[in-house]
Amino acid sequence: MIEIKAHQLRGSSLARKPSNGSGATMFRDADPERFAWLAAFRTYLGASAALNLAWEALQLPLYAIWQTGNARELAFAVAHCTLGDVLIALSTLSLGLVIAGHGEWPRRQQLLVAIVAIILGVAYTVYSEHLNVAIRQSWAYADRMPVIRGFGWQIGVSPILQWMVVPTLALWIIARRQRRGQPTPPQ
Numbered sequence: 001m002i003e004i005k006a007h008q009l010r011g012s013s014l015a016r017k018p019s020n021g022s023g024a025t026m027f028r029d030a031d032p033e034r035f036a037w038l039a040a041f042r043t044y045l046g047a048s049a050a051l052n053l054a055w056e057a058l059q060l061p062l063y064a065i066w067q068t069g070n071a072r073e074l075a076f077a078v079a080h081c082t083l084g085d086v087l088i089a090l091s092t093l094s095l096g097l098v099i100a101g102h103g104e105w106p107r108r109q110q111l112l113v114a115i116v117a118i119i120l121g122v123a124y125t126v127y128s129e130h131l132n133v134a135i136r137q138s139w140a141y142a143d144r145m146p147v148i149r150g151f152g153w154q155i156g157v158s159p160i161l162q163w164m165v166v167p168t169l170a171l172w173i174i175a176r177r178q179r180r181g182q183p184t185p186p187q
Contacts (some may be wrong), residue, residue: 040106047170052085059158064140091118121163
């Protein structure tokens, strides 16, 4: 806890006397709604990590590594891609908040932030898949991967759906918790 002199908080709802009888005034967050955005952001990242981990594991047979890699290489691919997904989720939600957010997010403008974050996630995925499959050849699709062709590009359907479904589910979890009046997450 941060100790603050009583005269600095006089009249503030943040001041309280500690129960240890020391007489010092201690800072506390008297308004949990003040940091609702942070709790929602944490929920989003946690849900995104779990959902992306599951998605990466389930879509692995759609990539060539499924046939060519050993168990260690497959596990590394899932872990590596999931960490990348968490960074993309962090970046796209942050940019969504900067572009379309409101000081009272997620209570206000959650849909607009979601739309921006999803568009950014899909756009980055299209770019990244093209770069890593066609140009760098860092990975390859298996024959069973459905692809979208256009403008000389060939992009896997599964990663595009991933960046439509996972952020939608993560933001739905936040909205559901808000409707129930639950904190997002326990702090």
